Amino acid sequence: MSEYGKLENIPTFLTVVAAALIRQDGRFLLQKRPPGKDHAGLWEFPGGKVEAGETPAGALVREIKEELQLDLIRHNSIPAGFAESNRENVRVPIVILLYICRSWLGEPEPVPGAEIGWFSVAEAGRLEMPPLDGALLKQIAARTDLSLMP
Numbered sequence: 841m842s843e844y845g846k847l848e849n850i851p852t853f854l855t856v857v858a859a860a861l862i863r864q865d866g867r868f869l870l871q872k873r874p875p876g877k878d879h880a881g882l883w884e885f886p887g888g889k890v891e892a893g894e895t896p897a898g899a900l901v902r903e904i905k906e907e908l909q910l911d912l913i914r915h916n917s918i919p920a921g922f923a924e925s926n927r928e929n930v931r932v933p934i935v936i937l938l939y940i941c942r943s944w945l946g947e948p949e950p951v952p953g954a955e956i957g958w959f960s961v962a963e964a965g966r967l968e969m970p971p972l973d974g975a976l977l978k979q980i981a982a983r984t985d986l987s988l989m990p
């Protein structure tokens with residue numbers, strides 16, 4: 841195996857995908873992490889880690905189905921930005937890829953113990969969220985159609 845091949849197999853960061861599921865009124869879905877997980881009690885975008893062999897878009901479809909029982913329509917998930925943790929402060933840095941989705945099939949049903957809500961950018965800014973979500977929220981807020989909502 842070439843040196844390049846070996847380096848490819850050393851994970852230097854975790855890739856996480858997350859969705860801003862935006863309703864027609866401009867509010868988007870956040871979920872409160874259940875007790876017992878990392879960041880328990882904080883509000884965040886639904887999503888999770890990309891697994892070996894998956895593409896980010898494929899992982900997003902799987903996570904949204906697992907967490908909310910929703911079917912995403914793949915080409916309707918638009919890359920919207922990303923956030924990365926600062927390598928010095930964490931054991932394994934993560935990079936979160938955020939997608940905007942405006943259509944899906946089904947009604948969201950959270951897993952037992954999780955709570956969901958629909959929020960504007962301004963409302964989400966008053967919630968307790970993990971540190972990287974502040975950066976993701978700013979990227980959503982840069983979209984004028986969403987930033988003007990109370």
Ligand SMILES: Nc1nc2c([nH]c(=O)n2[C@@H]2O[C@H](COP(=O)(O)OP(=O)(O)OP(=O)(O)O)[C@@H](O)[C@H]2O)c(=O)[nH]1
Nearest residue numbers: 856858878879884885886887888889934970971972973
């Ligand atoms: N889904 C999601 N994860 C986030 C966000 N912000 C953020 O820091 N994270 C972190 O990214 C990581 C994602 O892991 P996860 O626990 O959701 O992933 P998963 O569903 O694959 O979890 P599992 O390992 O329990 O199967 C966690 O450390 C989580 O706290 C966010 O907005 N959405």
